[in-house]
Amino acid sequence: MNFWPGFYSLQGAWYLLLLVPLVIFYFLKLKRPHKHVPSLALWSQVINDRRVNSPFQKFKRSILLLLQILLLLFLVLSLMQPYIQSGSDRAQYLPILIDCSASMAATDPDTKISRLDLARERVTELIDNLLPDQRISLVAVSSTAHRLTDFTDNQRVLKQALNGLTVDDVPSKLEDALRMTQALSRTVPIKTVLFYSDGNFPKEVSFDLPFELNYQKLPSAGSNIGITSFNARKNQSGNWDVFIRLENSPKYENPATIELKQDSQTVAKEELVLGKGDSQRIEFSINTISGSALEAVLTPGSFDSLPADNRAFLKIPSARSLLVFISPDLASYRYALSENKDLELYPEKEESAGPAEYDLIIAASETDLDKPALVKLGVGFVPEELQQYISLETKLTDVVDWNRSSALLRHVELNDVQITEQPVWAENAGVENLEGLGYEVLVHGRLGPLLLQKRNSGELEFYFLFNTDHSTMPYRVGFPIMVSNLIQLTLQEAGIAEVQASATPVLPAVEYVPEKKYQIRTPDGQQLSAESNKNGLVSGIAALHVGKYLITGEGADSAEICVSLLNPQETSLVSIDEIQFSEVPVTASQTQIDSDKPLWVEFAVIAFVLLLVEWWYFQRRPVGIPS
Amino acid sequence: MSQETLPNQYTSLFDNKMLSMLERMRLNPTRRLTNRSRGEHLSGKGGTSTEFSDYRNYVAGDDVRYIDWNIFSRLNRPYMKQYQHEEEMHVVLILDASSSMDYEDKFLRCQQLAAAFGVMGLLNFEKVSAYACNQKGGRPAKLSPCTGRISMKRLFDFLAKIQVGGDSPIEEAIEDVLRSHRGRGVAIVLSDYESFGDLQRPFNMLFSAGMEIFGVQVLGPAEINPEINGDLRLVDSESGQTLDISSAGDLLRLYHEHRALLEDHLAMLCRQRSGRFMTINSGDSLEHVLFDQLRRKGWVL
Numbered sequence: 001m002n003f004w005p006g007f008y009s010l011q012g013a014w015y016l017l018l019l020v021p022l023v024i025f026y027f028l029k030l031k032r033p034h035k036h037v038p039s040l041a042l043w044s045q046v047i048n049d050r051r052v053n054s055p056f057q058k059f060k061r062s063i064l065l066l067l068q069i070l071l072l073l074f075l076v077l078s079l080m081q082p083y084i085q086s087g088s089d090r091a092q093y094l095p096i097l098i099d100c101s102a103s104m105a106a107t108d109p110d111t112k113i114s115r116l117d118l119a120r121e122r123v124t125e126l127i128d129n130l131l132p133d134q135r136i137s138l139v140a141v142s143s144t145a146h147r148l149t150d151f152t153d154n155q156r157v158l159k160q161a162l163n164g165l166t167v168d169d170v171p172s173k174l175e176d177a178l179r180m181t182q183a184l185s186r187t188v189p190i191k192t193v194l195f196y197s198d199g200n201f202p203k204e205v206s207f208d209l210p211f212e213l214n215y216q217k218l219p220s221a222g223s224n225i226g227i228t229s230f231n232a233r234k235n236q237s238g239n240w241d242v243f244i245r246l247e248n249s250p251k252y253e254n255p256a257t258i259e260l261k262q263d264s265q266t267v268a269k270e271e272l273v274l275g276k277g278d279s280q281r282i283e284f285s286i287n288t289i290s291g292s293a294l295e296a297v298l299t300p301g302s303f304d305s306l307p308a309d310n311r312a313f314l315k316i317p318s319a320r321s322l323l324v325f326i327s328p329d330l331a332s333y334r335y336a337l338s339e340n341k342d343l344e345l346y347p348e349k350e351e352s353a354g355p356a357e358y359d360l361i362i363a364a365s366e367t368d369l370d371k372p373a374l375v376k377l378g379v380g381f382v383p384e385e386l387q388q389y390i391s392l393e394t395k396l397t398d399v400v401d402w403n404r405s406s407a408l409l410r411h412v413e414l415n416d417v418q419i420t421e422q423p424v425w426a427e428n429a430g431v432e433n434l435e436g437l438g439y440e441v442l443v444h445g446r447l448g449p450l451l452l453q454k455r456n457s458g459e460l461e462f463y464f465l466f467n468t469d470h471s472t473m474p475y476r477v478g479f480p481i482m483v484s485n486l487i488q489l490t491l492q493e494a495g496i497a498e499v500q501a502s503a504t505p506v507l508p509a510v511e512y513v514p515e516k517k518y519q520i521r522t523p524d525g526q527q528l529s530a531e532s533n534k535n536g537l538v539s540g541i542a543a544l545h546v547g548k549y550l551i552t553g554e555g556a557d558s559a560e561i562c563v564s565l566l567n568p569q570e571t572s573l574v575s576i577d578e579i580q581f582s583e584v585p586v587t588a589s590q591t592q593i594d595s596d597k598p599l600w601v602e603f604a605v606i607a608f609v610l611l612l613v614e615w616w617y618f619q620r621r622p623v624g625i626p627s
Numbered sequence: 628m629s630q631e632t633l634p635n636q637y638t639s640l641f642d643n644k645m646l647s648m649l650e651r652m653r654l655n656p657t658r659r660l661t662n663r664s665r666g667e668h669l670s671g672k673g674g675t676s677t678e679f680s681d682y683r684n685y686v687a688g689d690d691v692r693y694i695d696w697n698i699f700s701r702l703n704r705p706y707m708k709q710y711q712h713e714e715e716m717h718v719v720l721i722l723d724a725s726s727s728m729d730y731e732d733k734f735l736r737c738q739q740l741a742a743a744f745g746v747m748g749l750l751n752f753e754k755v756s757a758y759a760c761n762q763k764g765g766r767p768a769k770l771s772p773c774t775g776r777i778s779m780k781r782l783f784d785f786l787a788k789i790q791v792g793g794d795s796p797i798e799e800a801i802e803d804v805l806r807s808h809r810g811r812g813v814a815i816v817l818s819d820y821e822s823f824g825d826l827q828r829p830f831n832m833l834f835s836a837g838m839e840i841f842g843v844q845v846l847g848p849a850e851i852n853p854e855i856n857g858d859l860r861l862v863d864s865e866s867g868q869t870l871d872i873s874s875a876g877d878l879l880r881l882y883h884e885h886r887a888l889l890e891d892h893l894a895m896l897c898r899q900r901s902g903r904f905m906t907i908n909s910g911d912s913l914e915h916v917l918f919d920q921l922r923r924k925g926w927v928l
Contacts, residue, residue, distance in 0.1 A: 032860045032871065038727035038850060039821035040863040040870050045885045046878050047870060063874070618857065 005082040005599060008132055012079035018072055026065045067614040074607035082599040083131060093135050093151050093188040095181050096123055099197035100142045100165060101172030102504075102570040106198065106221035106305035115218050116167050119196040122216065126194075127158045129597050137184065138162060141197070142544070143170040143505035145177035151188055168544035169308045170505035171567045172201040174579070182210055199575025199588060208582050215579060217588035223252040225274055225300050226309025226571035229281075230501035230564060232294070232316055240316055242284040244296050248274035249573045255301030260284050262292050273301075277572075291318035293560070308546050309571045313562030314501040322490055323355055325371065327364040330379055332474040336483040343487070360490040364467070374493040375460045377486060380467030382423065383452075385437060389429035390448050390465060397422040399450060402443040406453065407492075408462060408485050409442060412478040419473075421466035423448035439463075457535050458511065460493060462486075503566040504546065509539035512555040523547025638783040640742045641913060648918070649743050653751045654718065655928045656813050656839045657901055680709045717756065717772065717812030718748035719838065721804050722789065724761040724768075726864040727819055729791045731847030736909040736916075737817040738786045740843060743917055744815050745782045747927060749775060754810065757785055760800030761793030767803050772810070794865040796822045801829035811837030820844045820893055830896050840902030841926065842893055848910035851886070853879060 007013075037043065104116040123138070130136065135151035138161050148161040174195075181193050192212045199217050229245035248254050253275050260268040268284045286292070294314040304310065325346045326334045337343055346354035358373040366384060369376050382390050399414040424447040431441055434452065442462075443451035452463040473479050491497035502508045512518065514536040520528040523545045532538045536555075543549060543563040551559045565571070579586045637643055685694060685705035695708040720741040728734040741757060748755040755778065757770035770785040795803075797818040814833050820826070820842070833840050856876035860869050872878060894904040905924060907916050921927045 032858055034862055034869075035855060035859045036862045036864055038730045038733070038819060038847070038864050040861055040866075040868055041821045041823050042850075042882060042885050042889065043861055043870055043872065044823070046881045047872060049881050049885070 005084055006596070008081035008083060008598075010080060012076060012081070015076045015079055016073075018076075019069060022068060022072060023065070026068065064614060064618065067610055067617065071607055071610040071614065074603050074610060078600045078603040078607060080600075081132065082603065084597040084599060092133060093137070093190050094126075095137045095139055095151075095184060095190060095193050096126070097139045097141050097145075097174075097177045097181070097193060097195040097197075098123065098162075098165060099172050099195070099201070100140045100168050101200065102167060102169045102306065102308050102565055102567065103172070103198055103200035103221075103573055105167040105169075105308060106224060106573055108219075109222035109303045109305075114167070115198045115221060116165065118218050120162055120165065122196060123162055124159065127155050127162070130155060130158075131596055131598055135188075138165075139177050139180060140165055141172060141174060141177040141195075142168040143173050143176075145180045147180060151184075167308075168505065169546040169565050170544055171570050172197070174201055174205050175207050178205070178207045178209070178213075185211060198573070199577065200570060200573060201576070202569070203576045203578070204580045206582060209584065209586070213579070213586045215586050215588045217575065217577065220251075220575055221305040221573055222303050223254055224249040224305040224309070224571060224573050225254040225256050225298065226304075226306060227258075227296055227298055227312040227564065228279070228309070228566055228568040228571050230294075230296055230312040230314050230566060231499060232286075232314060233498045234319075234496070235285075238319070239285050239287045242286055242294060242314070244282045244284070244312070245279060246272070246274060246282065246298065247279045247568055247571050248277060249305075249571070250277035251573075252276065252302070254304075257299040257301070258282060259297045259299065260286075261295040261297065262286055262288070264293075264295075279568075286316070288316050289319050292316045293562070295562075305573060306571065309565045309567075311546060312501050312564035312566060313548070314499060315562070316499060317494075317496050320496060322359040322487070322494065322496075323357070324490075325354060325358045325361040325363070325368070325373070327362065327368055327379075329364040330362055330469065332469050332479070333362045333379075333483060336480050337487070340487065359494050360486065362486075369461075373459065375486065375490045376462070378461070378463040380421070380464065380470070382465050383463055386434065386439070386452075389426050389433045390423050391426060392465065393422045393424050394420065395422040396420055397446050400444045400446055402451070403441075406442050407489050408453070408482060409451075410481075410485050412482045412485070413476070414443060414473075414478060417471055417473050417476060417478075419445070419450070419466050419471040421470055422446070423450060423465040457533070458509070458537055460489065501566055502543075502561065502563045504543050504563050507539075507541040507543045507549055507561055507563060509537050510551065510556075510559070510561065511536045512538055512553065516554045518551050518553035518556055521550040521552075523549065637780075638742065639787055640739045640783060645914070645917075646746065649746045650750050652927045653747050654716075654744065654753075654813060655925055656716070656841075657903070682706045683709060715752075715754055716748075717754045717810035718744065719804070719808060719810075719812060719814045720745055720755070720757040720770075721801060721814060721816045721818075722757065722759045722786075723795070723797050723800060723816075723818030724759045724789050724791045725793045725795045725797075725800075726761075726791070727821055728845070729864070731849060731909050733819060733845045733847050733909045734789075734791045736845050736907065736913070737843075738789065739913050740845070740907070740916070741815070741817055742783055742786050743913075744841075745786070746779060749773070749779050749782065753812070755782060756808070757782065758800075758804045758808075759786075759789040760795045760797075760803060761789075761791065763793065763795045763799060765793075765795070766807075767795075767800060769807065796824050798822055798824040798826050798829045801826075801833060805829075805832050805836055808836070812839070813841055814838035815841040815843065817843045817845060819846055819850070820889065821850075826893065826896055830900055830902075834900040834902075840897050840900055840904075842897045842902060842904040844890065844893060844904070844906040845909055846906060848908060851908055851910075853882065855879075 098119050100116065105114050107114050127136065130153055132153065135153050136158055137151045138148040138158060140146040140148055149157055152158060184190060190211050192214055194214050194216060196216045196218060198220065225246060225248045227244060228247045232240045232242045235241050242260065244258060246258065253273060255273045257269065257271045259266055267286060270282060272280060274280055294316060296312045298310040321342050321344045324337060324343050334345060337345060358371060360375045361369060361371055361373040362377045362379065363369045364380050366381060369378055382392060397419050399417055402409055402414050423445060434441060439452045439454045441449040442453050450465055454461045468474060512532050514532055514534050517529060517531050518538055520530060520541055522528060528541060530538050530541050546563060546565050549561045551561065577588045637646055685707050689707055693707050694705045698706045722737050722741055724734065728737060745755045745757065752774055754772045754774050756772040758767040760767040768789060770782060773781060797820060801816065830840055858873045859875050860871050862869050890906055897904040903926060
């Protein structure tokens with residue numbers, strides 16, 4: 001801190017020249033009021049008194065002049081816009097990123113102030129100390145970045161935007177905000193970016209910093225306990241096992257009560273105590289056939305910083321069998337699935353016409369894949385759009401490598417599988433061509449891909465580019481496992497065997513009537529609108545708050561979709577001290593940012609006080625007059 | 628300043644009721660400065676009146692007619708019986724009629740007080756004369772010595788017709804009066820005494836002329852408690868001289884000190900010459916001054 005003030009508008013010093021006419025006019029006083037008195041004899045004695053002519057009395061006689069000079073000096077100083085220099089470089093354009101993720105709503109047990117309010121206070125202080133050549137832009141950071149203001153020095157606009165800032169019940173993601181700031185730096189020179197956060201975000205950020213990031217870490221809040229996972233799985237007996245995971249922040253041990261409501265009726269309740277940083281999974285079993293709405297309510301036994309993670313919602317679908325179409329040519333698949341009682345296999349022998357929609361299609365030709373289905377598996381052909389890149393040759397080949405983490409190939413061993421049809425890359429074709437079309441290679445052969453995956457809007461598609469029946473695969477133990485994985489995948493896609501609670505920040509896609517408008521009412525009362533695509537999917541709706549979203553429109557029939565926070569990181573309230581960027585780490589600053597402090601307001605106030613003093617001095621009752 | 632006289636009032640200076648009260652009052656000088664001529668003022672010296680005063684030893688040459696023969700018969704020693712001497716006392720009213728008195732009824736109060744003192748003198752068979760001084764160097768307006776109730780109207784008319792205005796300082800005015808005045812008695816000097824000059828010399832001359840000085844300082848309320856502030860240019864009413872003062876409010880304390888000093892100085896000058904001094908606020912009522920202040924201070928009986 002430099003205690004010598006700087007002046008932003010030094011040219012204001014020219015106004016000091018007004019001192020000259022002030023002094024001249026004071027002493028000349030062209031119109032001195034005349035007062036007729038009977039005799040000057042007494043007044044002459046008074047004026048000649050030694051005490052009147054003492055230096056102090058002379059000073060007292062000129063005190064009005066002194067006050068006027070001081071008043072002018074302070075006014076001119078205010079005009080010169082002085083400021084106390086902080087010593088740090090003064091940024092002309094300063095973007096301020098403010099974390100608005102769920103953890104910023106965490107409150108302190110003593111002050112009951114949320115982290116966002118704390119950040120708001122600090123940013124307000126910066127705005128108050130804004131100098132005339134400085135511009136600030138406010139950016140809210142949650143799961144995405146949202147620019148609140150342009151670069152401006154309008155304190156009213158900045159404070160209005162700051163006061164309108166609310167916490168979103170979403171995890172924070174810093175990359176978007178940094179990219180937005182990087183885009184801003186192309187229009188204005190940005191040296192430093194301020195980031196106010198409680199430190200609850202992923203430690204590693206994939207971003208190359210083109211500017212200096214000043215990470216202002218806010219003090220941590222109190223303890224918190226919350227629901228971080230809520231899902232259900234249908235068990236063998238047809239009941240649903242409901243799993244709720246609770247996590248406690250590392251600060252204090254917390255008692256809590258968890259309550260499970262099924263269609264608003266409490267069906268289970270359990271009391272538990274979670275140690276510091278503990279996590280516990282609780283299992284309940286419920287019975288439903290026609291589907292139910294579950295709600296988990298956590299009641300903390302002691303202070304809880306974050307209320308947003310104390311509720312979670314889950315929708316259990318109604319029970320039904322999977323509808324599976326298998327091309328008659330693919331006997332191995334039909335054989336592998338024939339014993340499963342929960343499946344309805346098509347085409348049946350008696351009738352050739354099946355349902356209009358299927359859950360799973362396993363087809364040997366592309367025409368069979370045209371039917372609508374959640375999951376499709378093509379076997380033994382190259383999709384038409386890929387035929388320019390891949391061709392099939394009748395040649396023995398085997399598997400080189402496969403994606404072991406793929407849901408379809410989980411626990412599937414493909415070593416030593418002999419294949420009689422070999423997909424071969426066309427000249428100059430490669431994986432990138434397939435990726436351009438949305439395909440992912442799951443199994444690599446010697447000269448080309450063997451298995452492809454593609455997510456086509458609501459459909460999940462797999463393509464074996466060789467006929468599995470013309471390989472040793474059906475004879476290997478991996479084949480039934482792969483088929484079982486396929487069924488599990490279909491169950492997941494259909495959402496009838498395992499369901500997971502939806503989490504912020506986006507509503508899960510729902511299917512209604514194609515190309516229709518739908519109104520969505522958020523838990524905080526806002527109205528959103530969305531339009532279904534040609535497949536009837538309504539997707540990409542922002543769900544920034546925990547609670548129930550009501551969708552109205554054709555086919556929606558006032559459907560309710562509930563979302564929960566369900567984020568272990570936000571619940572834990574763990575804060576990081578260092579952000580790891582691609583090249584350099586950024587450490588949290590423990591000291592508050594020291595900005596230049598403008599002084600013109602103080603000087604103006606002093607000038608005003610001097611004006612009042614001068615007025616009082618001029619108007620006051622003369623001393624010596626008996627009351 | 629001339630006052631309109633109401634048809635049923637004897638004088639415009641005060642009403643008949645006050646006049647009748649004044650007629651019963653008389654001056655109470657501390658010294659017995661009287662003229663040799665016989666009058667009705669009781670002198671401290673032995674005289675020939677019918678009022679007994681004292682006894683003293685007989686010395687050769689005394690008039691044997693005043694020997695108390697009753698005492699001589701008892702004590703066989705002659706004692707002279709003394710009587711009070713009734714002599715004439717001259718009451719001189721000196722009014723300062725300069726411009727400085729033309730403020731806040733100061734001169735009216737002077738006229739009223741002079742009339743009151745004059746009435747007391749006339750009705751006690753004293754010789755009363757009055758002088759009004761306004762122009763420096765000029766001869767003061769004079770009311771020749773007169774006595775008795777019959778002269779009361781003359782006195783009132785003289786006082787009522789005095790024109791205020793001029794630059795005569797009080798010290799010079801007294802000297803001017805003494806040039807034409809003869810006789811011993813009481814000199815009542817009515818002025819504001821706001822003069823640059825020294826009053827020692829004129830007071831000495833009054834004392835030497837056998838006058839007991841009754842100094843009456845008449846000040847206006849604005850002179851006793853001036854309410855001024857800021858930077859001003861003061862203009863003297865007599866000389867037209869100006870004086871610039873700054874922060875007048877701060878000087879008021881000193882002003883009060885100097886005014887008190889002037890009062891003390893004047894009181895001392897009078898006291899040293901067996902006289903009396905009093906400051907009167909022209910804002911106070913005449914009744915208060917005459918029947919309260921003057922009485923309490925023993926100026927009148």
